Amino acid sequence: MRIEAAIGLANRVLGKHGVSAEIAEHVADVLVDADARGVVTHGLTRLPAYVARIRAGLLDPDARPVVVADHGALLLLDAGNGFGAVAGCDAADLAAERSARHGCAWVTVRNGNHLSMLGYYARRLAGRGFAAIAITNAGPSMAAWGGKQPVVGTNPLAMAVPGDGSPVVLDMAATMVARGKIRRAQAEGKPIPEGWAFDARGNPTTDADAAMGGTLAPAGGHKGYALSVMIDLMTGVLGAGSYASHVRTATDRTGPSGVCFTLIAADIGKLPDAGGYLDRLRAFRAEVEASGDGESAIYLPGDMENERAKKAARDGVELPEDVLTALEGLLEE
Numbered sequence: 001m002r003i004e005a006a007i008g009l010a011n012r013v014l015g016k017h018g019v020s021a022e023i024a025e026h027v028a029d030v031l032v033d034a035d036a037r038g039v040v041t042h043g044l045t046r047l048p049a050y051v052a053r054i055r056a057g058l059l060d061p062d063a064r065p066v067v068v069a070d071h072g073a074l075l076l077l078d079a080g081n082g083f084g085a086v087a088g089c090d091a092a093d094l095a096a097e098r099s100a101r102h103g104c105a106w107v108t109v110r111n112g113n114h115l116s117m118l119g120y121y122a123r124r125l126a127g128r129g130f131a132a133i134a135i136t137n138a139g140p141s142m143a144a145w146g147g148k149q150p151v152v153g154t155n156p157l158a159m160a161v162p163g164d165g166s167p168v169v170l171d172m173a174a175t176m177v178a179r180g181k182i183r184r185a186q187a188e189g190k191p192i193p194e195g196w197a198f199d200a201r202g203n204p205t206t207d208a209d210a211a212m213g214g215t216l217a218p219a220g221g222h223k224g225y226a227l228s229v230m231i232d233l234m235t236g237v238l239g240a241g242s243y244a245s246h247v248r249t250a251t252d253r254t255g256p257s258g259v260c261f262t263l264i265a266a267d268i269g270k271l272p273d274a275g276g277y278l279d280r281l282r283a284f285r286a287e288v289e290a291s292g293d294g295e296s297a298i299y300l301p302g303d304m305e306n307e308r309a310k311k312a313a314r315d316g317v318e319l320p321e322d323v324l325t326a327l328e329g330l331l332e333e
Contacts, residue, residue: 050250065079095107121263
């Protein structure tokens with residue numbers, strides 16, 4: 001499916017369920033960008049859950065974030081339980097404006113929803129010449145180190161810097177994988193690799209159903225758990241929003257999601273020797289690429305996703321059959 005067609009499909013689904021054209025465009029762009037970059041777990045497969053939350057009164061499709069506290073380079077926003085994509089784009093644009101004015105900016109947002117691919121917002125800033133860090137909490141899916149019950153989330157981290165053509169972007173979860181990958185395996189009836197998850201009793205499992213009822217393995221053992229904790233503290237706890245078990249996943253319809261996130265931006269053009277930045281980046285890339293054996297490709301973070309996005313721009317995106325069926329069903333209702 002062509003990129004334009006996928007965006008159009010998302011817009012039609014959202015419009016069918018009462019979302020304004022302006023807001024639908026934000027959400028569609030973020031979701032389809034994830035599909036184009038090969039992160040299908042955070043793409044249009046998420047749209048049915050978003051619609052379900054609107055129907056249940058758990059997501060306000062008209063909400064835009066409002067400023068709660070403004071101290072120039074430090075801001076706190078309330079997303080009003082609106083779409084994560086809308087709050088994320090608005091917060092990124094505000095971080096860019098304040099960073100250009102003050103040199104750097106810290107924007108924390110509370111009372112939000114699923115952001116889709118976190119790297120989208122860091123890339124949005126890096127594409128405008130800023131270095132960026134984005135962090136978000138999520139519904140509990142990881143046990144505390146030494147525990148068995150889920151208490152903290154996948155709590156992703158994204159970092160980006162301007163690049164020579166495309167930004168360099170790291171986007172990773174504090175767990176071995178995002179929960180969406182296990183949900184995708186569950187939908188396809190496939191096992192998951194060893195080391196991804198534990199069942200409800202804390203035993204390692206390759207069964208996707210058991211993993212969805214258990215916990216995800218932290219990335220790097222205790223380090224992933226500690227990273228998740230710090231991200232929760234620097235989003236939900238710092239922003240006086242939801243944190244730990246008070247955050248709900250996109251498929252949990254017992255209450256609002258309460259997702260909290262923080263964006264940090266720095267105007268690198270204000271740093272000494274900023275004019276030589278791209279030359280230094282090219283030299284860095286050349287040294288890293290030269291470290292290989294000449295047979296295997298050496299990538300910087302985000303390179304593979306950039307290649308997929310270029311291919312998708314030419315050839316379109318491939319959406320799982322069950323996702324297409326679900327979206328077509330939403331249009332027929």
